[in-house]
Amino acid sequence: EHGGLVMLTADCQAKIQGAVDLGVVPDLPNAELVRKLHAEGKHTEAGPYETVGKLFEGATPLATAIKGQLDRTGIKPVFQCDQPGIVASRQAHGDVEYLFAVNATYDPVTGGRNAIRAAKATIRLEADGRPVYDAVRGGLVREFRPDANPPVGQFRFGPGQMRVFARTQRPIASVQALPPLLTFEPTRPKQPLYVELGGLVLDDKGRVLTGSIPLQIRVTDPLGKTRYDLFRATGRGILKLKLPLAINDPPGAWQVVIRELLSNTEGTISFTLDATSQCGAVAGATSRAVSFGKDADNLFRFFRVHHDVTIVTGSSDYHRPAATRLTEILKPWGVRCRTVAASEVNRPRPLSEDEAKTWVGLEFGRAEPGEKNSVGKVGFDIQGPVVLLGTPQDNPLVQFVEQQKFLPYPVDAQNFPGRGRGMLAWQRDAVGAGQESITLIAYDAAGMSEAVGTLYEAVAGMQPLTRFVMPSENSVTPASEAAQPKPFSVAWKSALPDRAIAMKVVDGSLRVLTWDGSMTIVDTNGRIAARLILDVSQMEKLEEELSTVADPAAMEMARQHAPSDRIVKLVAPAGDQLAVGYWGGTLQLLDKSGKVTNTQLLPQDIAGMAWFDGKLVVGLADGRLLGLERSSTEE
Numbered sequence: 001e002h003g004g005l006v007m008l009t010a011d012c013q014a015k016i017q018g019a020v021d022l023g024v025v026p027d028l029p030n031a032e033l034v035r036k037l038h039a040e041g042k043h044t045e046a047g048p049y050e051t052v053g054k055l056f057e058g059a060t061p062l063a064t065a066i067k068g069q070l071d072r073t074g075i076k077p078v079f080q081c082d083q084p085g086i087v088a089s090r091q092a093h094g095d096v097e098y099l100f101a102v103n104a105t106y107d108p109v110t111g112g113r114n115a116i117r118a119a120k121a122t123i124r125l126e127a128d129g130r131p132v133y134d135a136v137r138g139g140l141v142r143e144f145r146p147d148a149n150p151p152v153g154q155f156r157f158g159p160g161q162m163r164v165f166a167r168t169q170r171p172i173a174s175v176q177a178l179p180p181l182l183t184f185e186p187t188r189p190k191q192p193l194y195v196e197l198g199g200l201v202l203d204d205k206g207r208v209l210t211g212s213i214p215l216q217i218r219v220t221d222p223l224g225k226t227r228y229d230l231f232r233a234t235g236r237g238i239l240k241l242k243l244p245l246a247i248n249d250p251p252g253a254w255q256v257v258i259r260e261l262l263s264n265t266e267g268t269i270s271f272t273l274d275a276t277s278q279c280g281a282v283a284g285a286t287s288r289a290v291s292f293g294k295d296a297d298n299l300f301r302f303f304r305v306h307h308d309v310t311i312v313t314g315s316s317d318y319h320r321p322a323a324t325r326l327t328e329i330l331k332p333w334g335v336r337c338r339t340v341a342a343s344e345v346n347r348p349r350p351l352s353e354d355e356a357k358t359w360v361g362l363e364f365g366r367a368e369p370g371e372k373n374s375v376g377k378v379g380f381d382i383q384g385p386v387v388l389l390g391t392p393q394d395n396p397l398v399q400f401v402e403q404q405k406f407l408p409y410p411v412d413a414q415n416f417p418g419r420g421r422g423m424l425a426w427q428r429d430a431v432g433a434g435q436e437s438i439t440l441i442a443y444d445a446a447g448m449s450e451a452v453g454t455l456y457e458a459v460a461g462m463q464p465l466t467r468f469v470m471p472s473e474n475s476v477t478p479a480s481e482a483a484q485p486k487p488f489s490v491a492w493k494s495a496l497p498d499r500a501i502a503m504k505v506v507d508g509s510l511r512v513l514t515w516d517g518s519m520t521i522v523d524t525n526g527r528i529a530a531r532l533i534l535d536v537s538q539m540e541k542l543e544e545e546l547s548t549v550a551d552p553a554a555m556e557m558a559r560q561h562a563p564s565d566r567i568v569k570l571v572a573p574a575g576d577q578l579a580v581g582y583w584g585g586t587l588q589l590l591d592k593s594g595k596v597t598n599t600q601l602l603p604q605d606i607a608g609m610a611w612f613d614g615k616l617v618v619g620l621a622d623g624r625l626l627g628l629e630r631s632s633t634e635e
Contacts, residue, residue, distance in 0.1 A: 118157060134165070486630075
């Protein structure tokens with residue numbers, strides 16, 4: 001009614017006045033056969049008619065009809081492309097627009113439902129004078145000629161590869177790092193010392209570019225160690241970041257570098273950290289029984305929601321008096337308690353027919369004492385909210401909670417929670433499906449008394465002014481030396497069409513096979529000497545020739561010295577040195593004893609490694625190629 005374009009496919013039943021009938025029904029080319037095969041249960045036989053290629057073929061008449069209407073209305077595409085297998089999409093906010101190009105070109109030779117092949121495409125953007133940045137690799141997009149208006153260029157895409165073009169309303173000129181703000185709150189038990197950072201991305205006239213722009217933030221301490229290496233984005237053109245510092249961090253000048261990752265400009269600023277001599281809040285003792293995280297909040301809610309509670313006592317003689325005390329102090333809060341011995345409920349609860357369909361318990365077929373596996377019985381013979389008193393040694397329900405890893409801390413009679421001390425823990429699903437429970441653990445009467453009193457404080461919402469009791473004396477000694485291995489220094493950078501799948505030094509040059517179906521020859525300075533486009537047979541042959549089999553001894557050494565939170569992906573030995581690449585982008589260099597001499601977290605996952613002209617060449621998943629050297633000082 002107001003001039004908008006509404007398009008209907010030929011099978012659409014909606015009646016909209018003024019709508020355009022496209023005259024096309026979207027469907028697979030062999031739609032009737034596909035439906036017949038599925039109706040007969042021959043789903044595998046229908047597969048060849050439901051591939052990505054068939055979907056494209058079936059969508060083409062509809063796409064052609066839609067394009068005609070859009071052209072007549074003056075609605076432009078995201079960008080122009082001569083390869084129909086390149087999927088285009090757009091996201092924009094403020095002064096920044098992102099254009100996404102993803103290769104989904106079907107490969108009929110390989111065949112199969114989702115076979116994708118490499119493709120070459122010419123992409124043309126709108127001629128509006130805005131710069132075009134590579135949002136994945138940084139810098140201006142190399143494939144677009146700098147003098148071309150409109151921007152147009154030829155691109156090679158590997159199977160499924162995505163390129164992202166960022167267009168800003170005005171050219172990016174600089175990054176302004178705002179003065180850091182230091183805050184020290186000595187009564188806070190967590191993060192009493194922190195720094196607030198800020199930054200702006202500015203155009204060529206000093207104005208803020210609004211929108212989301214990717215950033216890398218590096219914070220370096222006075223000892224030369226990188227303390228933070230983070231990736232964030234501006235919100236409406238502004239970066240706001242709050243980072244905790246350690247109480248014993250070295251005093252002196254700290255440096256902050258904020259680098260935007262579209263044009264690769266950066267801003268630097270420093271702040272001075274004074275030495276901290278005291279901070280008792282981080283070293284205090286708990287005032288009452290120990291609890292984990294926000295368990296105190298769960299205890300408060302527990303007795304607001306549940307007013308009929310069962311207390312399960314263990315075999316120690318101080319449990320019954322504790323249960324009686326707990327019953328009395330909860331009465332004013334409208335909580336009714338009944339007390340049972342653990343021996344009375346330490347048997348599995350029989351399941352109803354409906355429960356048995358979906359519930360097997362944490363120990364399937366848990367049997368009663370003296371009975372073999374009993375299918376259809378799980379958990380304990382108790383229902384509703386439960387409070388458990390005791391230890392794993394004198395209460396079998398507490399023992400079960402411990403064995404199933406519900407307790408936040410390991411407990412024992414000698415060390416924790418300690419003589420005269422108690423511990424509180426909240427659980428769900430430990431005793432039974434959907435059941436909430438609270439466990440009070442103590443190895444003597446004094447500890448259980450403390451646990452009961454602390455539970456009452458949680459029920460009443462009583463919280464101390466400070467979480468810990470401050471020590472009578474405390475002192476902080478600032479760090480004076482750096483124990484971390486040094487990072488690598490970047491000798492050169494280069495760009496490949498796609499991620500590397502094999503690399504090897506041949507006849508004095510580095511040959512890199514990439515997923516887009518090409519081989520790039522790189523010289524010792526990282527310059528591209530040549531690039532060859534390959535067919536399928538050449539790809540297979542070169543992948544076999546350029547791939548290196550990992551040395552079993554080197555791989556075993558890397559695994560032995562790998563951090564507990566890392567998985568070894570690639571190794572590259574060179575004399576007494578061993579380069580190890582881990583999944584996620586962590587890179588380490590080990591000496592012959594296994595000691596880490598250099599380490600660095602790279603911005604992308606590692607796709608390939610090779611030693612070349614004394615440098616470690618690393619291929620990243622986004623197509624970047626880095627020549628790295630061991631550094632004695634941080635870059």
